[in-house]
Amino acid sequence: MEREEISGPESAYGDGNRRISHVVGSEACQEGHCRSDVIGEAKRQLGLAGPLIVVSILQNSIQLISVMFNGHLGELPLSSASLATSFASVTGFSFLLGMASALETLCGQAYGAKHYHLLGIHLQRAVLTLLSLSIPLSVIWFYTSTILISLHQDHEISTGAGTFNRWMIPSLFAFGLLQSLNRFLQTQNIVFPMMISSGVTALLHPIVCWLLVYKFGLRIKGAALANNISYWSNVILLSIYVKFSAACRHTWTGFSKDALHDFFSFIRLAIPSAVMICFEYWSFETVVLLSGLLTNPKLETSVLSISVNTMWMVYMISVGLGGALSTRVSNELGAGQPQRARLALVVAVVVALSEGVFVGIVTILARHVWGTLFSNEKEVIRYVAKIMPLLALSDFLDGFQCVLSGAARGCGWQKLCAFINLGAYYVVAIPSAVLFAFFFRIGGMGLWMGIICGLSVQVMALVIVIACTNWDKEAMKAVRRVQEAGRAIGMEPESLLSKGTETYQPPAPT
Incomplete structure (x- = not known):
């Protein structure tokens, strides 16, 4: 199934509804092609x-x-x-x-x-x-x-x-x-x-x-x-x-x-993007700081630091998957191909779930060995083995939300995700961590249980948002965003096309 070619001013700045509906109609395919x-x-x-x-x-x-x-x-x-x-x-x-x-x-x-x-x-x-x-x-x-x-x-x-x-x-x-x-x-x-x-x-x-x-x-x-x-x-x-x-x-x-004009188009997305990322990163630093207030701060801080570092290491896999999905979704929406963007999301979800299950199983199997890589203290090794099942669950959830967040960045939902992260981490995760760790006296494991609660809320919110998404409208929004960016620097459709849209074929992934 070939993608609809974009050629001429109408495809760049014309009737977005007609263009999208044509693409959606052409997406009907037989099972073999799908x-x-x-x-x-x-x-x-x-x-x-x-x-x-x-x-x-x-x-x-x-x-x-x-x-x-x-x-x-x-x-x-x-x-x-x-x-x-x-x-x-x-x-x-x-x-x-x-x-x-x-x-x-x-x-x-x-x-x-x-x-x-x-x-x-x-x-x-x-x-x-x-x-x-x-x-x-x-x-x-x-x-x-x-x-x-x-x-x-x-x-x-x-x-x-x-x-x-x-x-x-x-x-x-x-x-x-x-x-x-x-x-x-x-x-x-x-x-x-x-x-x-x-x-x-x-x-x-x-x-x-x-x-x-x-x-x-x-x-x-x-x-x-x-x-x-x-x-x-x-x-x-x-x-x-x-x-x-x-x-x-x-x-x-x-x-x-031209770059000196219309800075707002970048700032409008950049600030929510920064807030979205910072809310997530800061929450994990907060958990490590809270571990220093527990009964045995030296042990708790050591184990929580090992857990956070391990989680960030596994997170790099999800960052790659999320970045790939963000690229695929943004490219396809910009091209006016909503069904291809949705297909990219479905494929990424399957890959993320498979990777999450595999990493979770490996984490649980390695729970008695992993602590020895960081410490010679038997107490630390035993504690790490005890907290690793929770770490496996958080790795699974964090990896899944990272991929879904990649789809959100591809669509331009940074502002919405900033509010989701605010609620997930600072209304749910941190208060839950304090409740489990200090009031229920579960200690460092309680702090990590709080993080899992926050990740669960974040995942559920992103799943609901994506499930309710009208991909045709998202594609029209993307086309409109590109139109506005071009008009902001005084470029008419013909001048945009003269930049090589008809003569230049985009390279394959390199």
Whole structure:
């Protein structure tokens, strides 16, 4: 079954209802064709998700490796670097990651509509916005130690954390650029260059850390500088690819004054995207902080930290699957193909459920071994084994919601998801965690039970929203969003089409 070609001004800016209804009518297929569509869609998503999973793991390993090098310097540098990294994630990286996620909607739908020139415009708006936001965030990082001490954290550890974050301020600006470039390429199904650049920087990062931390004797400052070098190296590699690659010649045509107009189209999605991501990330940090208030804080904090780190590691798989679904949904909605977008969602749900069951089974089977990878204390190992079944359930739910959230980003539902996350995590999860842990005295397991309650609510809300979705209307909204973006920079249908929509065929996932 071939996709309807988009050719001519009417298809770009014409009667959206007639276009959508024609596509829906053409989607009727025989059983054999439908089976081939499902198989083809699964191959596309797995071809996207595999490299995206690797990219997520490699890029997140940068900070982990730096913390590990600090760990070999002693207990104080390890505590300082760990606290600094957590503070940096809460006050900086999560904001930038969330705002850059708006490009999954804007670039993805513009690419599906074959209005390739708009991708470069959206990228420039994102870069300017995130660089501007990084300035006040860098001020917060500069006063990390003061803020932490005012929150009654250990003075010596807070001082070390402040030093680490001050030296890591340049990476804040690089991180925003990196996330924007990632989304720009991802929405075009260009994923292998991202994997290669991330692999190169991750491979060289331990060497850079060793040189700066030990060889030049910069210690904790050297680990922070290594983060700067690695993040900026990744940005430079991807920028060179975007500039000179033939795959991006129609989506990146150079800097343009058009990017200075209609910033609201990006901000309107970027702020809810940031809120959506931050609400989720902050809730897990809150649980770790709450563990320090339990009867045996050293044991509880250790086990909860192991659980959270394990969950984030598994979460990288779901991030890849969710990113792939976001790309497929946004591309198909932008192209006016609502039934293909729905097919992409169905395939992704099946894959996510299968992956969740597999990971859950492995987690339960490994419960008596997993704790030994993190600690030699028998008490910690026993506690980890006890909490692992709950971790398996939370991994399943978190992975499922991550994929559903990917579909939401592809549709542009960031504002709705921000409210869902607010209710799920701060009306249900955190209060439930406090209730189970402190009033019912279940301890760390009670905190994790609270997280599971929040994840359950989030999943149910997303399932209800998606089940009630009119995909034809979502496709019309996507077409309208692309129309508005083009008109905002004074481009008529003919000028949009002259950017290559008739002569340029989009590449297969690379």
